[in-house]
Amino acid sequence: MPLTHTKDLFAKALKGKYALGAFNVNNMELLQAIIEACEEEKAPVMLQISKGARQYAHPVYLKKLIEAAVSLSNIPIAVHLDHGDSYELCKECIDEGFTSVMIDASHEPFEKNVEVCKKVVDYAHKHNCVVEGELGMLVGAQHDDGEEGGGYSKGGCYTHPDEAVEFVRLTGVDSLAVAIGNSHGAYKFKGEQHLDLDRLKAIKKALLDAGMGDYPLVLHGASSVPKDLVTEINKYGGKMGEETAGVPEADIEIARRVGCTKVNIDTDLRLAMTAAIRKVFAENPKEFDPRKYLAPARTKVKELVRHKVRDVLCCAGHAFD
Secondary structure, three states: OOOOOHHHHHHHHHHHOOOEEEEEOOOHHHHHHHHHHHHHHOOOEEEEEEHHHHHHHOHHHHHHHHHHHHHHOOOOEEEEEEEEOOHHHHHHHHHHOOOEEEEOOOOOOHHHHHHHHHHHHHHHHHOOOEEEEEEOOOOOOOOOOOOHHHOOOOOOOOOOHHHHHHHHHHHOOOEEEEOOOOOOOOEOOOOOOOOOHHHHHHHHHHHHHOOOOOOOEEEOOOOOOOHHHHHHHHHOOOOOOOOOEOOOHHHHHHHHHHOEEEEEEOHHHHHHHHHHHHHHHHHOOOOOOHHHHHHHHHHHHHHHHHHHHHHHOOOOOOOOO
16 A cells, blocks of 8 residues: 555544544554554554654655555555654655654744744645644643633633634645643653643644644644653662653543543653663663564553554554544
């Protein structure tokens, strides 16, 4: 099956009330684990390539690995640039055949973010590629609680519903990554924190009321940082602190039902791989064959991806909708 466009995948996900798993790929083992899990669960999937992954593995190697995955699989697969930080990088990926790119100028003032994003959209849409933008900053939960009466501060770091409408209208982006308390990495929160799901609902409603329909929203920094993986890493020599915390899977399930059509997962993949590798080294300190520690690492990641697509994102069984 050839690469699939995210527009097609988003439309089906919105109709079916499930979310697409967008999993970051850095090497062969991660790619194999993701594809095998999604193939067995009959789940459509988005493979995300970051700027860092391109620098680490080289774009040609990644492209050939994905070509191999596509040739061996029957499920819909989209390839997406994660956190493109410039027009030039986005253009390069579009020219390489990516079906989707993200331009992240969220650190810029609103007007500059619009300008950069619009430039990418204009080029991408001429070349049959879709674009994800981002509005707001991922800074962790409870950073911007809003104001009395259910209003929201435009001076805060979280995505403002009215600004989301204006941003989509001015740029023409096909999907929007929002900041609602999510953040990157394994130390997202302190204590029992949650996403601002009321704000998510307000953003979704504002877009609907503005005539933009069931608009696809994206949740970045959505790894859950499972405690069992952290415990296993520490058991076998790791030094991850007890303050590690991710987005509760219950919050992700609600976000999915509200209309987060794409959920990014990267940190959890790294944790699963690291836990398995540390276990092999701890139990077999003389081991030096990469196949002996990368194979169980691949299996561990596959189990994680299977759980995500089946039990959290609920996209399992929807590959052929």
